[in-house]
Amino acid sequence: MKKTTWRGRSGKRYEFNTYRMGSDFPKRMDSSGVPPAAGVYVFSRKVVVRDRPVYIGWSGVDLKGRIISGWTSHKKRRCVVCQKANRLHILAGEAAEDGNLRAIERDLIDGNPTPCNKN
Numbered sequence: 001m002k003k004t005t006w007r008g009r010s011g012k013r014y015e016f017n018t019y020r021m022g023s024d025f026p027k028r029m030d031s032s033g034v035p036p037a038a039g040v041y042v043f044s045r046k047v048v049v050r051d052r053p054v055y056i057g058w059s060g061v062d063l064k065g066r067i068i069s070g071w072t073s074h075k076k077r078r079c080v081v082c083q084k085a086n087r088l089h090i091l092a093g094e095a096a097e098d099g100n101l102r103a104i105e106r107d108l109i110d111g112n113p114t115p116c117n118k119n
Contacts, residue, residue: 020090040090
Protein backbone atom coordinates (compact mmCIF):
# COMPACT_ATOMS: atom_id res chain seq x y z
CA MET A 1 0.00 0.00 0.00
CA LYS A 2 1.37 3.38 -1.01
CA LYS A 3 1.59 6.02 1.72
CA THR A 4 1.37 9.79 1.38
CA THR A 5 2.23 12.30 4.07
CA TRP A 6 0.17 15.48 4.33
CA ARG A 7 1.29 18.34 6.55
CA GLY A 8 -1.13 20.58 8.41
CA ARG A 9 -0.78 24.27 9.15
CA SER A 10 0.54 23.33 12.60
CA GLY A 11 3.48 21.55 10.96
CA LYS A 12 2.23 18.16 12.12
CA ARG A 13 2.53 15.38 9.54
CA TYR A 14 -0.21 12.83 8.93
CA GLU A 15 0.46 9.59 7.04
CA PHE A 16 -2.39 8.41 4.80
CA ASN A 17 -2.95 5.23 2.79
CA THR A 18 -3.22 6.18 -0.88
CA TYR A 19 -5.57 4.72 -3.50
CA ARG A 20 -5.78 5.41 -7.22
CA MET A 21 -9.12 6.56 -8.57
CA GLY A 22 -10.13 5.56 -12.08
CA SER A 23 -12.60 7.38 -14.30
CA ASP A 24 -15.31 5.01 -13.08
CA PHE A 25 -14.61 5.57 -9.38
CA PRO A 26 -15.63 3.91 -7.12
CA LYS A 27 -16.78 0.88 -9.16
CA ARG A 28 -13.37 -0.50 -10.08
CA MET A 29 -11.38 0.81 -7.14
CA ASP A 30 -10.05 -1.80 -4.76
CA SER A 31 -11.80 -0.49 -1.67
CA SER A 32 -10.93 -3.50 0.48
CA GLY A 33 -8.49 -1.36 2.47
CA VAL A 34 -11.00 1.42 3.16
CA PRO A 35 -12.25 0.70 6.66
CA PRO A 36 -15.81 1.05 7.91
CA ALA A 37 -14.41 3.30 10.64
CA ALA A 38 -14.03 6.97 11.49
CA GLY A 39 -11.26 8.93 9.80
CA VAL A 40 -10.08 11.77 7.58
CA TYR A 41 -9.83 11.63 3.81
CA VAL A 42 -8.25 13.70 1.05
CA PHE A 43 -9.15 13.69 -2.63
CA SER A 44 -6.19 14.89 -4.68
CA ARG A 45 -4.95 15.28 -8.19
CA LYS A 46 -1.48 14.01 -8.97
CA VAL A 47 0.29 16.55 -11.14
CA VAL A 48 3.68 15.37 -12.42
CA VAL A 49 5.26 14.12 -9.16
CA ARG A 50 3.19 16.00 -6.58
CA ASP A 51 -0.30 15.50 -5.21
CA ARG A 52 -2.43 18.64 -5.02
CA PRO A 53 -5.30 18.40 -2.53
CA VAL A 54 -8.75 18.98 -4.01
CA TYR A 55 -11.00 18.27 -1.01
CA ILE A 56 -10.38 17.31 2.62
CA GLY A 57 -13.14 15.77 4.71
CA TRP A 58 -13.86 13.48 7.63
CA SER A 59 -16.39 10.92 8.75
CA GLY A 60 -17.09 10.24 12.39
CA VAL A 61 -18.60 6.83 11.73
CA ASP A 62 -17.97 5.06 8.43
CA LEU A 63 -15.41 6.17 5.83
CA LYS A 64 -16.28 3.35 3.48
CA GLY A 65 -19.96 4.26 3.54
CA ARG A 66 -19.27 7.99 3.20
CA ILE A 67 -16.79 7.80 0.36
CA ILE A 68 -17.42 4.55 -1.51
CA SER A 69 -21.08 3.62 -1.02
CA GLY A 70 -22.23 7.23 -0.68
CA TRP A 71 -20.20 8.64 -3.57
CA THR A 72 -23.17 9.48 -5.80
CA SER A 73 -24.70 11.65 -3.08
CA HIS A 74 -21.48 13.14 -1.65
CA LYS A 75 -21.96 16.91 -1.27
CA LYS A 76 -18.65 17.75 -3.00
CA ARG A 77 -18.77 15.07 -5.70
CA ARG A 78 -19.27 17.52 -8.57
CA CYS A 79 -16.37 19.72 -7.49
CA VAL A 80 -14.04 16.73 -6.93
CA VAL A 81 -14.87 15.39 -10.42
CA CYS A 82 -14.47 18.83 -12.06
CA GLN A 83 -11.05 19.20 -10.40
CA LYS A 84 -10.06 15.83 -11.91
CA ALA A 85 -9.12 14.16 -8.64
CA ASN A 86 -7.32 10.88 -9.27
CA ARG A 87 -6.15 9.87 -5.79
CA LEU A 88 -7.90 9.14 -2.52
CA HIS A 89 -5.98 9.26 0.76
CA ILE A 90 -7.31 7.70 3.97
CA LEU A 91 -6.27 8.27 7.60
CA ALA A 92 -8.21 5.86 9.82
CA GLY A 93 -7.94 3.42 12.68
CA GLU A 94 -5.20 3.99 15.23
CA ALA A 95 -3.69 6.80 13.14
CA ALA A 96 -6.91 8.77 13.47
CA GLU A 97 -7.49 7.96 17.15
CA ASP A 98 -4.72 10.12 18.59
CA GLY A 99 -6.47 13.34 17.59
CA ASN A 100 -9.84 14.86 17.15
CA LEU A 101 -10.92 14.18 13.55
CA ARG A 102 -12.37 17.65 13.07
CA ALA A 103 -9.16 19.19 14.40
CA ILE A 104 -7.06 17.08 12.01
CA GLU A 105 -9.34 18.05 9.10
CA ARG A 106 -9.11 21.76 10.03
CA ASP A 107 -5.31 21.60 10.42
CA LEU A 108 -5.01 20.04 6.96
CA ILE A 109 -7.45 22.48 5.32
CA ASP A 110 -5.69 25.46 6.91
CA GLY A 111 -2.33 24.19 5.68
CA ASN A 112 -3.32 23.16 2.16
CA PRO A 113 -5.24 25.19 -0.42
CA THR A 114 -8.21 23.10 -1.57
CA PRO A 115 -10.66 24.40 -4.19
CA CYS A 116 -13.52 22.20 -3.04
CA ASN A 117 -13.38 23.15 0.65
CA LYS A 118 -14.37 26.72 -0.10
CA ASN A 119 -18.00 27.55 0.70
